[in-house]
Amino acid sequence: MGRLLLPVLVLAFLSGGPAQAADGPPGGPPGASSCTGCHAPMKVTDSVIPRIAGRKAADIVTFMREYRSGAWPSSVMGRIAKGFSDPEIDAIAAWFAVQPE
Template sequence: MKHRLLLPALASVLSLASVVAGGAVRAADTAPPGASSCTGCHAAQRIPDSVIPRIAGRKASDIVQFMREYRSGAWPSTVMGRIAKGFDDQQIDAIAAWFAAQPE
């Protein structure tokens, strides 16, 4: 009998999971590969008192330059140097263009 009580709870967890998964699929349709790994920190929404600089709506050439300098170590950083090493020039160009096209 116990499992009957669990079913409604399980169903609501599953439907929540599909909403979340559906959202991720839609975001991936428009954003280039890798961009979703940036938005966890560089949120699309403005977060008050955040120490993380906003990059949505910035010039693509600026984002590209930052990423290359973080990657080479020419520009000091806490986390971005490590993150930038995971992306090649083409990926950086695509991600920068996408962020530049997002509302500021």
């Protein structure tokens, strides 16, 4: 038992880095890494583009679906959201939700 548990704990600790907080591939689920080109992982002064790291997953999902349907008006986000399925949006939202705020 101890033989198995210790490595598992060590691995769990080691894999808790900011870039890999959720389960899955390094760098997040498909599409997530592109988002940070505009939605910075760090605080950026003088930017009007909102940060999404640490936002509630449910909020990110709602925004993306409403951008996609046009229910919420947007400049570029509607055009981008149309490229993502519900499961893809869910995975990206879950990943950003656990990134450091």
